[in-house]
Amino acid sequence: MEVIPSHIIGYRSVQSKGEPFYGFNPETGKPLATTFHEATESEIDESVELAQKAFPLYRKITAEKRSVFLDTIATNIDLLGDDLLHVIHEETALPLARLSGERDRTTGQLKLFARLLRAGDWNRIIKDEALPDRKPLPRPEIIQTQVPIGVVAIFGASNFPLAFSVAGGDTTAALAAGCPVVFKAHPAHPATCQLVGNAIMKAAKETGMPDGTFSMLHGFTHDTGGRLVSHRFIKAVAFTGSYRGGKALYDIAVRRKEPIHVYAEMGSVNPVFFLPGAVKQGGESLARQFAQSVTLGAGQFCTNPGLCIFKHNEDGLSFIQQISNALSSIAIHPMLTRGIADAFQAGLQKQNKLPGAKSLIPVAGSVIEPHILMVYAKDVLQNPDYFEEVFGPSTLAVLTDTDEELNQLIGMMPGQLTATIHASEQDFPHVKDLAELLSQKAGRLVMNGFPTGVEVCHAMVHGGPFPATTDSRVTSVGTTSIYRFTRPVCYQNMPADLLPVAIS
Numbered sequence: 165m166e167v168i169p170s171h172i173i174g175y176r177s178v179q180s181k182g183e184p185f186y187g188f189n190p191e192t193g194k195p196l197a198t199t200f201h202e203a204t205e206s207e208i209d210e211s212v213e214l215a216q217k218a219f220p221l222y223r224k225i226t227a228e229k230r231s232v233f234l235d236t237i238a239t240n241i242d243l244l245g246d247d248l249l250h251v252i253h254e255e256t257a258l259p260l261a262r263l264s265g266e267r268d269r270t271t272g273q274l275k276l277f278a279r280l281l282r283a284g285d286w287n288r289i290i291k292d293e294a295l296p297d298r299k300p301l302p303r304p305e306i307i308q309t310q311v312p313i314g315v316v317a318i319f320g321a322s323n324f325p326l327a328f329s330v331a332g333g334d335t336t337a338a339l340a341a342g343c344p345v346v347f348k349a350h351p352a353h354p355a356t357c358q359l360v361g362n363a364i365m366k367a368a369k370e371t372g373m374p375d376g377t378f379s380m381l382h383g384f385t386h387d388t389g390g391r392l393v394s395h396r397f398i399k400a401v402a403f404t405g406s407y408r409g410g411k412a413l414y415d416i417a418v419r420r421k422e423p424i425h426v427y428a429e430m431g432s433v434n435p436v437f438f439l440p441g442a443v444k445q446g447g448e449s450l451a452r453q454f455a456q457s458v459t460l461g462a463g464q465f466c467t468n469p470g471l472c473i474f475k476h477n478e479d480g481l482s483f484i485q486q487i488s489n490a491l492s493s494i495a496i497h498p499m500l501t502r503g504i505a506d507a508f509q510a511g512l513q514k515q516n517k518l519p520g521a522k523s524l525i526p527v528a529g530s531v532i533e534p535h536i537l538m539v540y541a542k543d544v545l546q547n548p549d550y551f552e553e554v555f556g557p558s559t560l561a562v563l564t565d566t567d568e569e570l571n572q573l574i575g576m577m578p579g580q581l582t583a584t585i586h587a588s589e590q591d592f593p594h595v596k597d598l599a600e601l602l603s604q605k606a607g608r609l610v611m612n613g614f615p616t617g618v619e620v621c622h623a624m625v626h627g628g629p630f631p632a633t634t635d636s637r638v639t640s641v642g643t644t645s646i647y648r649f650t651r652p653v654c655y656q657n658m659p660a661d662l663l664p665v666a667i668s
Contacts, residue, residue, distance in 0.1 A: 165244070165247035165248070165250070165251055165359070167198055167251065167355040167358050167359060168358070169198055169199065169200045169201070169354065169355075169358060169382070170358070171201075171203055171207055171211070171379075171380065171381050171382060172361045172362070172364075172365050172378070172379055172380040172381075173207065173210055173211050173214060173376075173379050174211075174214045174215075174218070174365075174375040174376040174377070174378075174379055175365065175368070175369060175375045177362075177365075178207060179201075180201035180202070180203060180204060180207060180382070181201065181204065182201040182202035182203055182204045182207070182383075183201065183202040183384075183385075184199050184200070184201055184202075185199075185200055185201070185202065185351060185354075185382075185384040186198070186199060186200065187200070187254075187255045187351070187352065187353060187354050187355055188255075188352075188501070188502070189254055189255070189257070190255075190256060190257040190498040190499065190500060190501065190502075191257045191498050193502065196254065196255065196355070198354075198355055200351075200354045200358075200382045200384075201382060202382065202383045202384060202385060202387075202388060203381040203382060203383050203388050205391060207381065208381060208388065208391050208392055208395070209395070211346045211376075211379040211381060212315060212317075212346055212392070212395045212397045212398060213397065214375065214376035214379065215315040215344035215345070215346050215376045215377070215379060215397070216314075216315055216344075216376075216397040217374075217376055218344045218373075218374040218375060218376030218377050219312075219314055219315060219343070219344050221374040222312075222342060222343075222344055222373065222374050222377050223311070223312045223342040223343075225342065225373065225374075226665065227281040227282070227284070227286070227666065228281070228282065229371065229372075230278075230281055230339065230340060230342065231277075231278035231279070231281040231282050231340075232278075232371050233339065233367060233368065233371045233373055234274045234275070234277055234278040234281075234336065234339065234340060235274065235275060235278045236367040236370055236371050237274055237331055237363060237364050237367040238270075238271035238272075238274040238275055238278075239367075240363035240364075240366055240367050241267065241270065241271055241274075241331060241360060241363050242267075242271060243363075244359055244360075244363060246260075246264075248267070248356070248359055248360075249263045249264060249267065251355050251356055251359060252325050252326070252353060252356045254355075255325070255352065255353040255354075255355060255356055256325055256352070256353055256356075256500055257497060257498045257500070258325070258461075258497075258500075259497070262461070263325075263326070266324065266325070266326045266327050267326055269326075269327045269620060270326040270327050270331055270332060272620060273327070273332075273333055273336055273620045274331065274336050276620060276621075276643065277336050277337065277340040277643065277646070278340075280340065280643045280646070281340055286310075286340075286643075286646065287309045287310040287311075287650075287666055288308075288309070288310050289307065289308065289309050289666075289667055290307070290308040290309075291305070291306075291307050291308075292305065292306040292307075293305060294657075304656050304657035305656070305657060305658075306654055306655070306656050306657075307654060307655045307658070307663070307667055308652055308653070308654040308655075309652070309653060309654075309655075309664070309666060309667055310341075310647065310650035310651070310652060310653075311342075311650060311651060311652075311653050312341045312342035312343045312649060312650055313341075313343060313399045313400055313649055313650060313651050314343060314344075314397070314398075314399030314400070315343065315344050315345075315346060315397050315398055315399055316334075316338040316343045316344070316345050316346070316398070316399065316400045316401070316402065316649055317345075317346050317347075317348065317392045317393060317395075317398045317400075317401045317402075318334045318335055318338065318345055318346070318347050318348065318401070318402045318403075319347075319348045319350075319389060319401070319402065319403040319404070319405065319409075319413070320332070320347065320348065320349055320350035320357060320404075321350065321404035321405055322350055322352045322353075322405065322500055322501060322504065323461065323464045323465065323466070323500060324404075325350075325352075325353045325356045325357075326356070326360070328404045329349075329350065329353075329356070329357060329360065330347055330349065330356075330357050330360040330361050330364065330380060331360050331363070331364060333620070333640060333641055333645060334402035334404075334427075334640060334645075335347060335364075335378075337645040337646045337648065337649060338400075338402070338649045339377070339378070340646050341646050341647075341649040341650050342650075343399075343400075343649045344374075344376055344377050344378065344379075345377070345378050345379070346379045346380075346381065346392060346398070347361065347378070347379065347380040347381070348380075348381055348383060348388060348389055348392060349361070349380055349381065349382045349383070351382070351383065351384035352500060352501050354382055357380065357382070361378075361380040364378050364380075365378060386412070389413060390412075390413075390416055393413050393416045393417055393424075393426070394416055394420060396420075396421075396422065398424060399424055400424055400425045400426075400427065400648065400649055401413055401417060401424065401425070401426040401427065401428075402426075402427045402428075402640065402648065403426060403427070403428040403429070403430075404428075404429045404466070404640065405428075405429075405430065405431075406430060406431065406555075407430040407431055407553070407631055409428075409430075410426070410428030410429070410430040410634065411428070411430070411631075411634075413426050413428060414426040414428055414634050425635065425648070426634055427633070427634065427635055427638060427640065427648050428633060428634040429466065429581070429626070429627065429632070429633050429640050430631055430632065430633060430634070431466050431553045431555065431581075431631075431632065432466060432467070432470075432553065432579075432580045432581035432582065432606075432628065432632045433469075433470035433471040433551060433552075433553050433560075433580065434467050434468065434469045434470060434471065434580060434581060434582045434583070434584070434615045435469070435471040435472070435473060435577065435580060435583050435584070436454065436469045436471070436472045436473070436583075436584040436585075436586065436614075436615075437472075437473045437583070437584065437585045437586065437598065437602075438450075438472060438473065438474050438480075438483065438586045439475070439585065439586060439587040439588070439591035439594060439595070440475050440477070440479060440480070440591065441587060441588030441589070441590040441591040442586035442587050442588045442591060442612070443474065443475075443479050443480060443483045443586075444479050444588070445588045446483075446586065447483075447486070448486050448490075450483075450586070451483060451486035451487045451489075451490050452486075452490045453614065454469070454472070454487055454490075454614065455487055455490035455491045455494060455534070456490075456494070457469055457614035457615070457616045458470075458491065458534065458536075458557060458558070458559045459491065459494045459496060459534050459557040460616045461616075462496050462497055462498070462499050462500075462532070462556065462557055463496075463508075463534075463555070463556040463557030463558060464499060464500055464504065464555065464556065465616050466581060467581055467582050467615040467616050467617070467618060468557075468615075468616055469559055469584065469614065469615060469616075470553055470554060470558065470559055470560060471551075471559065471560050471562065472487075472559055472560070472561050472562070473541075473561075473562045473564060473570070473573065474561065474562070474563055474564070475563075475564060476540070476563040476564060476565045480563060481563075484524070484536070484538055484561045484563075485524070487536060487559075487561070488524040488525060488536050491525060491534035491535070491536055491557075491559075492525060492534065494534050494557075496532050496533060496534060496557050498532070499532055499556065504555065504556070505532055505556075507555060508532065508554060508555060508556030508558075509527075509532075511552070511553075511554035511555070511556070511558075512527050512535055512554060512556075512558060513527065514549070514552075515537055515549075515550070515552075515554055515558075515560070516537065518539075518543075518547050518549055518550060519543055519546065519547060520539045520540055520542075520543025520544075520547075521537050521538075521539050521543075522537065522538045522539065523535070523536075523537055524536045524537065524538055524561075532556070532557070533557070534557045534558065535557065535558035535559075536558065536559050536560075536561060537558070537559075537560050537561065538560075538561045538562075538563070539560065539561070539562055539563070540562070540563050540565075541562055541563060541564040541565065541569045541570070541572075541573050542565075542569070544562055544573060545569070545572055545573065545576065548576060550562075551576075551577060551578055571601065574601045574602065574605065577605055578605075578629075578630070578631055578632075579605060579606070579628045579629025579630050579631060579632040579633070579636065580605055580606040580607075580628050580629075580632050581606065581607055581608065581615070581626065581627065581628045581632045581633075582606055582607070582608045582609070582610060582615035582628075583602040583605060583606035583608075583609055583610070584609075584610040584611075584613065584614065584615050585598060585599065585602070585609070585610070585611055585612070586612055587611070587612065595611075604629075605628075605629060606628050606629075606632075607625040607626065607627040607628035607629075607632065607633075607636065607639070608624075608625050608626070608628075618641050620641055620642060621642055621643075622642060622643045622644070623642065624639060624641050624642035625639045625641075625642070625644075626639050626640050626641035626642065627639045627640060635648075655667070
């Protein structure tokens, strides 16, 4: 499939004159043939200004018409066929079966939000009826609803080239809410972004959306993202990636003359608590399942379990060795980028040098292999660096000697996307208190399962306290993610024929 590189500014494909860059094949390490270009300042400004012009029109587009727009995007992505998957594979080395599933997830969430809009209650209308006879003062009718906030800047993630990318959950939620989107394509898979961006532009034209409802800019430096977040017409930002990247965007946003929200999902160690009964009952089978979760996607999911906690006893030590054996038998496919691989190796080296660390699998130089480290809770309590995420196929096994140690460990643990408890029936008396503690630390609690795999549904929370995210009140997955891009407005004593169509 031929990919013609360009920025997308509303309905136009713009051939940029900015600095050139290339995608890379992770298996060969060699640059790919297509040349992309960094967005210039004028192209960034033009995209945002066009989106701002589109906003008064797009926000009035009915929910039904926006739902048709989302469904048409999904159809256009499907029409790209398996050629799209082969382009993604060349840029990411991800298996075709994984990419096929991710495509289905991407189109599925577009259709889910379309159904949400058609259901008619997404804007959470709240009515307080007028009380004209109330004493000492009458009460007027008051109606609250949700309205779109304005132009949203969205950044693509490196590890999900479709589901957290151009037509991913952030874009879908913003467009569903009635907000124009200016998307910053990820430089690790620019050709993929180009194809999907074109599919969205085509859908916007086909369904009569205002010019500027969607734009997409390429870029490989931090300058493009920084200028985008700084633009006065941007009203919110969505980001999935590293703590360093998310915090940098957040700092820019809060220093603006008009501070704005940055909804950044920045990673997590996703602790898994193995209670004694579960360890005894689960045995090698449970150890293998955990090892598969650690290494899923070469450990490049934001929900891979990078920390597991055990009671210090013979069963716990034996189970950790079983995990180590299982990890040693798993082959890892190439990591998505050289930068991710280098950061993984550096993280392992740093973790192995911490006091009390015992490596159960040797660090294999420049070769990416699964890894497990063992440490006692008393050492972790003296070294908070143990809680830093090592993004890749590794996990840290922590042994606790007392309940007090376990509680202290949870107390100093930073915010997490997920926390998991494995417990047998004999462990259940301890689960309720443990879950209560963990609910203060994580956005999603998993019982007798694994955190990898985030269901796209109404109840899902993919978020958590800082530093897992910059705003623990919201989710980046599921239909309630739409409320990141809306704000409440109430209408007091407004005649019915003057109310917005969505209310009347």
